[in-house]
Amino acid sequence: MVGSLPLQFGWIEYLNLVPQAFFSGLLMGLVYALVAVGLALIWGVADIVNFAYGEYMLIAMYVTLIGANNYGIDPLFMIPVNVVLLFVAGYVTYKLVIKRVMDAPMLSQIFVTFGILLILRFGMLFVMGPDTQSVETFMFDGAVVIAGLNFSLPKIVTGVVSLVTLVVFFLFLNRTKTGKGIRATAQDPEAAQVMGIDPDYMNGLAWGIGSATVGVAGTMVATFFSMQPELTPTTWTLFAFASVALGGFGNILGAVAGGMVISMVEHLGGVLLNPSYKELYIFLVFILVLIYKPEGILNWGEGE
Amino acid sequence: MAILDIENLHAGYGQHLVLKGVDAQAEEGDITLVMGPNGAGKSTLFKTIFGLLDPSEGSVTFHGEDITGCTQEELLDRGMAYVLQRSALFEDMTIRENLEMGAYVADRDYDVDGKIEEIYDLFPILEERSNAKAGTLSGGQRQMVEFGRGLMLDPEFMLIDEPTAGLAPKIIDQVFERVQQINETGVTIFMIEQNIKTGLEYSDYAYVLDNGATRFHGPADTILDNPEIRDAYLSENVSYEGSE
Numbered sequence: 001m002v003g004s005l006p007l008q009f010g011w012i013e014y015l016n017l018v019p020q021a022f023f024s025g026l027l028m029g030l031v032y033a034l035v036a037v038g039l040a041l042i043w044g045v046a047d048i049v050n051f052a053y054g055e056y057m058l059i060a061m062y063v064t065l066i067g068a069n070n071y072g073i074d075p076l077f078m079i080p081v082n083v084v085l086l087f088v089a090g091y092v093t094y095k096l097v098i099k100r101v102m103d104a105p106m107l108s109q110i111f112v113t114f115g116i117l118l119i120l121r122f123g124m125l126f127v128m129g130p131d132t133q134s135v136e137t138f139m140f141d142g143a144v145v146i147a148g149l150n151f152s153l154p155k156i157v158t159g160v161v162s163l164v165t166l167v168v169f170f171l172f173l174n175r176t177k178t179g180k181g182i183r184a185t186a187q188d189p190e191a192a193q194v195m196g197i198d199p200d201y202m203n204g205l206a207w208g209i210g211s212a213t214v215g216v217a218g219t220m221v222a223t224f225f226s227m228q229p230e231l232t233p234t235t236w237t238l239f240a241f242a243s244v245a246l247g248g249f250g251n252i253l254g255a256v257a258g259g260m261v262i263s264m265v266e267h268l269g270g271v272l273l274n275p276s277y278k279e280l281y282i283f284l285v286f287i288l289v290l291i292y293k294p295e296g297i298l299n300w301g302e303g304e
Numbered sequence: 305m306a307i308l309d310i311e312n313l314h315a316g317y318g319q320h321l322v323l324k325g326v327d328a329q330a331e332e333g334d335i336t337l338v339m340g341p342n343g344a345g346k347s348t349l350f351k352t353i354f355g356l357l358d359p360s361e362g363s364v365t366f367h368g369e370d371i372t373g374c375t376q377e378e379l380l381d382r383g384m385a386y387v388l389q390r391s392a393l394f395e396d397m398t399i400r401e402n403l404e405m406g407a408y409v410a411d412r413d414y415d416v417d418g419k420i421e422e423i424y425d426l427f428p429i430l431e432e433r434s435n436a437k438a439g440t441l442s443g444g445q446r447q448m449v450e451f452g453r454g455l456m457l458d459p460e461f462m463l464i465d466e467p468t469a470g471l472a473p474k475i476i477d478q479v480f481e482r483v484q485q486i487n488e489t490g491v492t493i494f495m496i497e498q499n500i501k502t503g504l505e506y507s508d509y510a511y512v513l514d515n516g517a518t519r520f521h522g523p524a525d526t527i528l529d530n531p532e533i534r535d536a537y538l539s540e541n542v543s544y545e546g547s548e
Contacts, residue, residue: 177408180397180401180404180405181405181408183394183396183397184394184397184405184408187394187395187396187397188392188393188394188395190356190388190392191388191392191393191394192394192405193356193376194354194356194376194386194388194392195376195380195405195406195408195409195453196375196376196377196379196380196408196409197376197405197408197409198375198376198377
């Protein structure tokens with residue numbers, strides 16, 4: 001079957017490339033999952049779609065870039081800074097803007113987050129300029145060879161940090177009282193309110209925590225992805241949307257699976273088919289899921 | 305003495321006024337039934353009492369204090385609880401987690417586990433299925449979790465909105481028995497019910513709402529003596545009960 005595809009390499013190279021792509025896909029899948037859970041949390045709790053999600057991530061990327069290139073602060077130390085910054089950004093966005101359209105028609109909500117997208121995107125274009133830029137230093141640089149496979153060290157560190165963040169995120173949601181309050185609000189806002197859980201506070205927290213996840217993700221991917229105010233956020237918002245749709249809209253566990261699948265499709269498709277069309281494969285899967293299984297590939301009972 | 309006193313209550317959604325002057329009282333220790341046709345404003349009344357809707361006019365007093373404008377947390381602290389009509393469990397949480405959520409606003413030193421044990425004594429089937437997800441329960445079990453969740457903070461007054469809605473006719477009596485059981489532990493009950501005949505058997509006093517206002521009220525065992533009520537509501541509800 002593969003023989004009929006436009007092969008770029010001989011069979012021997014494939015034998016090496018497939019496991020390579022598999023493990024790279026796994027590592028990147030963790031960061032895709034992290035980006036997706038934040039969007040799913042905002043979607044699931046506040047029941048609103050944040051189209052400016054990629055812009056929030058880009059804020060973290062630029063803050064990391066400025067810290068590293070202008071002040072010599074290692075990106076790893078920018079994680080707490082970006083977590084706090086993005087949490088505040090998300091929380092304030094909810095309190096100042098989103099709260100006013102919570103009961104508004106969906107179209108108004110879409111326009112509001114699209115408006116935020118425009119302001120952030122062109123604000124960053126104005127401040128940072130249209131050129132593509134990259135972080136110049138990171139304490140984990142270079143590559144390592146594990147079992148004959150080549151891994152970029154920044155990607156390994158990103159995978160580990162993403163995994164740890166995901167674990168903390170799920171422990172928070174499943175083990176803490178506030179986390180359970182957030183889940184309760186996501187499942188039934190009125191019932192949660194009757195328990196004395198303030199839905200307004202929980203919505204604000206969901207926006208804060210959902211944005212803080214891209215604070216971590218943005219910091220980490222800035223160490224190996226270059227950034228540009230128009231392309232970068234578009235790409236990441238679309239990845240996040242595809243992952244969340246795959247996992248079932250608003251379903252947080254599903255978003256993890258969605259992120260993993262998206263990353264695998266991207267990496268394996270890039271190796272087995274043609275790397276230039278990597279994003280095409282993602283959207284092909286995305287569209288197929290929307291057509292044939294719009295409730296998501298996983299139905300964990302919570303999704304709507 | 306009346307534990308809850310509603311006077312000339314007006315409330316609604318936006319410009320649309322649903323309650324247009326409701327007067328009602330709940331006597332301490334009683335089961336008070338609120339009945340009336342669909343759209344009479346029964347659920348709106350309960351939502352307004354529990355602060356989910358703001359009244360535009362009138363007042364609600366609890367133990368003689370005005371509670372309009374109170375948050376749900378303040379109302380729970382004052383000893384009120386509210387069991388919603390529709391099945392409103394947290395579906396992907398276990399029975400135990402659902403009960404825990406009932407004590408969400410409790411102080412840090414509140415004995416949540418002890419309270420859950422009490423609920424399990426009241427409804428033993430819940431203990432057996434303690435770790436089952438709420439989404440997997442039968443209608444009757446769900447109703448027990450709803451009651452249990454409402455009892456977590458030891459309320460002295462409970463709003464119960466149509467506890468038998470959507471349940472099979474054969475378990476309707478069990479639900480009312482549970483309501484009575486809760487009432488016997490000293491909880492005053494203010495309850496909406498469409499199964500009027502059975503509901504009245506278990507109640508002390510009844511109010512009939514119509515078009516957003518109190519139309520009749522009287523002791524539960526005499527309210528059906530009024531031919532107007534019997535004709536207007538009961539005949540309509542006999543077939544309704546069967547179809548539920």
